[in-house]
Amino acid sequence: MTYRVEFYLVVALIFIAIIILITLRLKKVAKGLEETKLVNQTPEEKCEAQEPTTKSIPKPISNDLFNLKTNGEDVIGAPSLIEPSSGSLLKMEEIPQQQDSLLQKSSQKMQDQKAFSNAEDSLISSKHIGIGKKVYPESRGGKYIGTEGKSPPSHIETTFEKMDEWGCFLSYVCTRRPMEWRLEVEIEPKDQHVHIVSALQDAIELETTNESTCYTLRSISSPLCIVLERNGIEKRYNPATLHFPILFRIEAQNKAVHSSSLSEGEYLVLTPDSWLRNDSLAGTAAISPEHTNIPHIIAHYFYLNEDGDHSISFFDHRGKEININSRRKGQFVLEGDKLAHDKESGIEYYANSFPFLRYRKKSVDDMATFEGTLVFGINEGSTPSRVRYSQRFNRENSALSRISLQNVFNEHEESASEKPPTGKYYVRIYDHEDILLESFAFYFIAKHFAFEIENNNMLPETDGHKPIIVKFYHEADCSIFHDTNHAGISVIKNTEETTVFKLDPSCSRERMLFTIEFNGYSLPLPFYIPKLWWAIQQNRESNQIWQDCAAELSRNDYSASSETKVILYVPEMLHDVDISIGFNIENKKSYNRHTSKSSIEINLRDFGDDPCLLIPGVHDFKLWVKEKQKRVSVTLCRATVKLACCACNFISINENEMISHYFEYHLHNDLINLSYDELRMLQTDLPARIYQCNYCGYYVAETIEQHATTEICRHIEEFCPNVNHNSLELTNKCFRVVTNPEEIKQNVFKTLELHRKCKYCNEIIDEENIFIDHLISKHGKKMVYKLR
Secondary structure (H helix, E strand, O other): OHHHHHHHHHHHHHHHHHHHHHHHHHHHHHHHHHHHHHHOOOHHHHHHHHOOOOOOOOOOOOOOOOOOOOOHHHOOOOOOOOOOOOOOOOOEEEEOOOOOOHHHHHHHHHHHHHHHOOOOOOOOOHHHOOOOOOOOHHHHOOEOOOOOOOOOOOOOOOOOOHHHHHOEEEEEEEEEEOOEEEEEEEEEEOOOOOEEEEEEEOOEEOEEOOOOOEEEOOOOOOOEEEEEEEOOEEEEEOOOOOOOOEEEEEEEOOEEEEOOOOOOEEEEEEEEOOOEEOHHHHOOOOOOOEEEOOOOEEEEEEEEOOOOOOOEEEEOOOOOEEEEOOOOOOOEEEEOOEEEEOOOOOOEEEEOOOOEEEEOOOOHHHHHOOOEEEEEEEOOOOOOOOEEEEEEEOOOOOOOOEEEHHHHHHHOOOOOOOOOOOEEEEEEEEEOOOEEEEEEEEEEEOOOEEEEEEOOOOOOEOOEOOOEEEEEEEOOOEEEEEOOOOOOEEEEEEOOOEEEEEEOOOOOOOEEEEEEEEOOEEEEEEEEOOOOEEEEEOOOOOOOOOEOOOEEEEHHHHOOOOOOEEEEEOOHHHOOOOEEEEOOHHHOEEEOOOOOOOEEEEEHHHHOOOHHHHOOEEEEEEEEEEEOOEEEEEEEEEEEEOEEEOOOOOEEOOHHHHHHHHHHHOHHHOEEEOOHHHHHHHOOOOOOOEEEEOOOOOEEEOOOOOOHHHHHHHHHHHHOOOOOOOOOOOOOOOEEEOOOHHHHHHHOOOOOOOOEEEOOOOOEOOOHHHHHHHHHHHHOHHHOEEEO
16 A cells, blocks of 8 residues: 555656646747747837837936936936946937927837947847947047956957947046035037036936036936937937945045056045945055045045055955055056156146156067057046047057157147147046046146256255255246245245245245246146154153254163153155164164154164163264165264263263273272281281280281290380389280281381282282273273263
8 A cells, every 4th residue: 555655656746747847848939939039020110119108208308308217227228238347338329309209209219220220239128238339438538437458369440430429528536525525427528519418317417516517426326327419319328337446546636536447646435334444454544534425425545655565455344355456556657858746646747848658568569469548638627628639559550668648639730840738638548448547647838947956855964954945947928936825935036037936944844836827827836845853852741842953862861761752753755765763774773654643753762772872972863764775864863871980970971081080089999908917828928926015116026936925025024115124013015916018018027018909809909000901891880980
C-alpha cells in the first residue's frame, strides 16, 4: 500500500512539471511573434502606435498648451541617455508647437524622425535608445559627468547633423552666497538664434541668478530639462543627474566648477549630510563643512598638494569607505611668459604672448594617443561679452606635445596676426568620450607689462625684515592702484612707464592685491609676500608680540619644567614648507604647520637635552627652511649658558675666565697638606714622636738611642733654663706633641719634604697647575662652577 501511494505522488509531480514547461514555451513563442510584428511595422505605424494622448503630451512653459509630467521619463521626446558610470551622450527631442493640431502632431513627429534618425529607430523603445548621433563638446560645451576613459583603438570622425546647431554649453558650478554654497547650472546656447525658453526640475521652472543663463538647481536627484527655441521650434535637452560625491574645482574665491578628475589644488565636494569625512586619509578639515541651498547636502573643503599627503575620502551612511583617487599633477599645464600665480584660486597670469598648453607626458607617442576637444574662451559666465574657441584633436592631426592657444584663436579670427584681448580666459579639456579632464583659468595681458620685487625673502635678515619694493614696468595707458585697506604702502616713484611701491613689513600682510587698468578694463593682480615671524611666550602669557629679531633667553628656559614657548607664525602659502628647528643641523627637529592653524607652538623644554646647553657661552637657536633648492636659516633666539662659581657669586660665560678665577681664589681650599703621620709613611726615617718643652720651646725627637718621653722629662728636670732647679717643690713635666709638618720642617728637620693632596680623593699632588686639571678631569667641572 505504501509503495502505491509513493508511485502516485511521483506521477503527479512529473505531470505538474510538464505543464509548467509547456506554459513557458507558449509564452516565449508569443513574445517572439510580438517582436516580429514590431520589426515589420512601417515608420508610420510605429508613430501611430506611439502617439500620446492629450493628457500625456507635455506643454512648454511658454505657451500653456501642455502639462509636463513630474517624472522626467514620462515626458515625450525626453528620455535620459546618460549613464553616470559610462559617460553616454545627451539626447535631444522635438516638442510639438502650439498651432499644431493633434493630427498634425503625429505627422510632424514622423517627419522629424525621418530627418533626425534612421527609419528603424524608436524614440521611446529602450531597445534602440543608444543609436543617437554623438554631440561633441564644441557643440554643447561638454558634460561634467562620468570618469576618465581610455582612448579607443581607432577614432571615427562623425559629421554633425542639423540638430547639433541646437546644442548648448552646460556647466555645473557652485557659487558662494551668504551662509551657503549655491548649486547652479550655466547654460549658453551655441547659436545666437537659439534662445533658452526655460530650465525645469520636477515640472517647476528654475530660478535664474543675476545672469540670465545661470539657473539654481532645486535638488540633486531630480532630472533637469532644458527647453530651447529656434525659429519658432522648441526642443529640449535632458542631461543626466549628478551622483555623489560631486567634485568641484575651486577656480575663484566664490566659484567652483564641476570636474570629473582630481589633481593638486582646492576642491569642494558635495555629499549628503549623513556622510562623514575620513580624517585618517583626508586629514583634519581646514574648514568646517558648509551648507548648500539644497537641504541635507553639505559642502566639504579639500586641499590636495603635489606630495599627495591627503586624499578625498568619506564614509557613507552605511559606513562604507569611499575614496577618490587623484593625480599629484594634472595632465595638462600652461607654459609661457608667466607673470604671476594666484595661489588661492590657482589662476595664472600671462603677459605679452599667449601661453601654450602642454601635455605633461613629454613623449610624442603619448600625445598622439590623446583624442579629445580643447575649449577655451574669455569672460566665462557673462553672456553679452563671452567669446568661445574650440578645436578637436585626434590621431591624424594631433601628434604634438604642445597646443598653441594662439593658433586656435587665429583660426576663429579674420586677422591671423591679431593679438587676443586682455581679460580672463577659461580652458576646458575633454577626452574622446567628452568627459572633462582638466579645467582651469588664466589672465592674459596683451600689452607690455612686467614687474620685479626686491627684499621678498621669506626669512628676515639679522636686523629684521626689509621693506618690500615692487617695481612695475608698463605702457603709458596703464594705471596701477594698490589695496587701500592695507597700511604701510606708499608710491615712491610714478612715471608713464614705471610705478614703484614700497611695502613696510607686517605680520598680518601675506597677500597684497593690486589693480591693473588698461583703457577702462581692470583686472586684479595678487602678490604674495610670505614672511616668517615668531613670538616668545613665557609663563603662559596671553599677549603675543610678533618679532623678526632674535630674542635673548637663558638656559633655564630650556629646562624640563620650563613653560617657555616659541610661537612660529607661518603664512598659509608656506604650510607645506619643510621647517627644521634646533641648535645645530645634526640635532634638529622637524615641524609642519597644521592646515587649520596659522602658527606652530615649539616647547623649548623639548630641546633641554641638547649638548649645546652644557657648553658655556651664547648659542643660536635656529630655524631652517628649504628655499630655492638650498637651506637657509634664521636665529629665533639666543640661549646664554652662564657659569657660576661654586665658592662665591662670580658669574662668567667664559670657561677659561672661570677656571682662572677659581685657581686664584679657591683652589687652595681643595689642595691640602699631608699630615706628619702621612709624611712618615712616605719618609720612614722620620721619628715617631716629637715633643716641645712648654717652658723653653726645646724640641726632642725620638730616636733609636733615646725615648722621647724620657728625654723631654730629663730636659725639664735638669737642663731647661726656665725651670728653677733649686726649688724644693717638684717641677711639673709640661710639654706638647708636635705634628705640624711645616713647624717640624722649620724647627726640627730642615730637609723635610712637604707634600699636598687632593681634598676629595687624597691623591698626592704638589703642583697647583697640575691639580686644577686633576680637579676638573677627575671630579668634574661641577667642583669649579655650575651652569646657570
